[in-house]
Amino acid sequence: MSRPEPPSRRTVLAAAVAAAVTGAAIPATAEAEPAAGRGADADRAPARRxxxxxxxxxxxxxxxxxxxxxxxxxxxxxxxxxxxxxxxxxxxxxxxxxxxxxxxxxxxxxxxxxxxxxxxxxxxxxxxxxxxxxxxxxxxxxxxxxxxxxxxxxxxxxxxxxxxxxxxxxxxxxxxxxxxxxxxxxxxxxxxxxxxxxxxxxxxxxxxxxxxxxxxxxxxxxxDIPDRFTVPASTPGLAQELRVPRYSQEIHKGQYPEYDNGGEAWCSPTSSQMIIEYWGGRLSKEQLAWVDPSFADPQVCYAARSTYDWQYSGCGNWPFNAAYAATYKDLQGVVTRLTSLTDLERLVAAGIPAITSQSFLATELTGAGYGTSGHLMTVIGFTADGDVIANDPASPSDAAVRRVYKRREWENIWLRTKRYNASGAVVSGTGGVCYLYFPAHPTPRQRLALAAVGVR
Structure with missing residues (x-):
């Protein structure tokens, strides 16, 4: 998982999208719908943009x-x-x-x-x-x-x-x-x-x-969005799963500690490499020649080295990960924020997986088995009940990477802007951060899906 971040490092952004067309941004707003049984803090939030x-x-x-x-x-x-x-x-x-x-x-x-x-x-x-x-x-x-x-x-x-x-x-x-x-x-x-x-x-x-x-x-x-501890629930609308490679960051513990203390902190580059390879990106033997041949999944080591920020002392710089993805032939990468799981459903339906950032206590995400102040994973699909299918790199092996998380829990920990940490203090949430990697020349369907979430 990512190492803890200082609370002031990344406060949260808005969680709705605007389409930008040749110099003009066209705002697309999503009004927060009241949810039964919750207080005004969650129910009266203004539009997010x-x-x-x-x-x-x-x-x-x-x-x-x-x-x-x-x-x-x-x-x-x-x-x-x-x-x-x-x-x-x-x-x-x-x-x-x-x-x-x-x-x-x-x-x-x-x-x-x-x-x-x-x-x-x-x-x-x-x-x-x-x-x-x-x-x-x-x-x-x-x-x-x-x-x-x-x-x-x-x-x-x-x-x-x-x-x-x-x-x-x-x-x-x-x-x-x-x-x-x-x-x-x-x-x-x-x-x-x-x-x-x-x-x-x-x-x-x-x-x-x-x-x-x-x-x-x-x-x-x-x-610019208001602070909120909970977000409105979206309605499930897609049952589909994409075939995305599975890589664990945990099997790289202790490897190349000069890059953010080794694999335990490599959630961002591990997630990036999964989606890069989903799109067909591959590294040559020559590119991987510096990696210890006894290490499994050497491409994850390569991704960590290629995203490392020498000032931040970590591999979690968001634009650096997007820029790394774009070093592969015919790939683009952007950093944005999305409004809800409905946005992710639009993307997955067009064949576009996403990398999302979230923070949570171990009790807030059933089945995760850990808590984190900041962690990246890939969303690859949705079950028939609308639950999130994620490739979670904080898993003990590649085979264990595929997880199914409860929709309501997952949506809230991803989109909220405020949360309580293990000490009970109020800290920032990640607010819907998302990396999107997609072809340099998207299909018409992919273009429509990207435009729907504000990316052109």
């Missing part, structure tokens, strides 16, 4: 402002280095090495949030061959008319030879802060919100080469 916007098309890339970068057309349009804008030194805080890098930048147009946000999470898909890397930044305007600084949302490379991929701590202007991979308003109760933002890519390469990183998808999700 999310605004997700991504830049993915050739027209999108042309709409941004560039210094040394240029749009790349084709079946998978992107942005790459053309004639570099200049050269800059970067001192890697995790190795101490300083090197010079040619760079180019691309900055998105201003996106006005349909849902003024308390939190924003950026995610991206990129090809970063050896000798290249990227940086993703965000700036925005508050509801009081002032502006944020440029915040670093991540420094990413698929390998480790050039830089160590990293989040950046200690970023704040007294109104908002960056918590690993999440922009958050410091005092949401004040009414301050982020009303618009821009994203900036900086593409780096070694001087004297023609190498370039290429970014195919850049997006961000902003949202």
């Amino acid at each position: 999310i605004d997700y916007r991504a830049w993915t098309t050739y027209q999108d890339w042309r709409a941004g402002s560039a210094r040394g970068a240029h749009p790349v057309p084709g079946l998978r349009p992107g942005v790459a280095i053309g004639a570099p804008a200049g050269t800059a030194d970067y001192t890697d805080p995790h190795t101490g090495r300083t090197a010079a890098w040619q760079y180019a930048t691309w900055t998105s147009p201003v996106h006005r949030l349909a849902v003024p946000a308390t939190e924003v999470i950026a995610s991206w898909n990129a090809h970063t061959p050896a000798g290249t890397w990227i940086q993703v930044e965000l700036t925005g305007t508050y509801s009081d008319g002032t502006a944020t600084p440029w915040y670093v949302m991540g420094r990413w490379a698929s390998g480790e030879a050039d830089i160590r991929r990293t989040s950046v701590d200690d970023q704040s202007d007294g109104k908002s802060s960056i918590w690993t991979d999440t922009f958050a308003i410091d005092d949401a109760a004040s009414g301050l919100r982020l009303v618009s933002y821009r994203l900036r890519l900086t593409l780096y390469r070694r001087p004297g080469t023609r190498l370039t990183p290429t970014v195919w998808r850049l997006g961000a999700m902003g949202s």
Whole structure:
């Protein structure tokens, strides 16, 4: 399971979706329906909304402002280095090495949030061959008319030879802060919100080469929802199970402790690898050659190493997992939030499994046998009664990974924003966090399902 997270690291976002179409977000709201027998805390919650916007098309890339970068057309349009804008030194805080890098930048147009946000999470898909890397930044305007600084949302490379991929701590202007991979308003109760933002890519390469990183998808999700301990129950609507590979993180205990103390904390990369392989992603013998040949499922070790955030000291950085998935041929990855199990049913019906984040006491999820302050698992289907079929990596063996969890329990621990921990203190819930990995060229049915949950 994931190691415990500080309560302030990731407060919760909204749990409804907005479709983003070529620069405009169209909010889709879901009103909370009263549930019999529960108090006003659960029953009177307002509509929950999310605004997700991504830049993915050739027209999108042309709409941004560039210094040394240029749009790349084709079946998978992107942005790459053309004639570099200049050269800059970067001192890697995790190795101490300083090197010079040619760079180019691309900055998105201003996106006005349909849902003024308390939190924003950026995610991206990129090809970063050896000798290249990227940086993703965000700036925005508050509801009081002032502006944020440029915040670093991540420094990413698929390998480790050039830089160590990293989040950046200690970023704040007294109104908002960056918590690993999440922009958050410091005092949401004040009414301050982020009303618009821009994203900036900086593409780096070694001087004297023609190498370039290429970014195919850049997006961000902003949202604002009320705190809640319980959520309305959804009505079962699907009985279907997808054939997703099963991998246990627990069999990797003690392996490669330099990556978040070994497999016991590898729920996120283990879940990622299951869904990557569901879509046909495979690693070569050469890619796995560094893994001890006595270890089972060496691809899980590879996934842990490839998602490790050297600042966070863990493999649970949400955008890093999505970016890792997109290193596989013809795959995309995004980080978003969903509204209910009905959203997951839409996706599963179209053949798209999902990775979800939840936290709970051992008594709150029947059959789990453990409690956690943050854990990732994959949703692969639903029983005839509507219960959740999950591949839970916190299992003693690969064979034990498939679990069936009670629908009502599972939905609540996933979507709530507040909960009580084992000491009785109020801490944050995960609020419907979800990684979605899907083909670079989805089928019409898959496109419809993704659009229904706000992803385009």
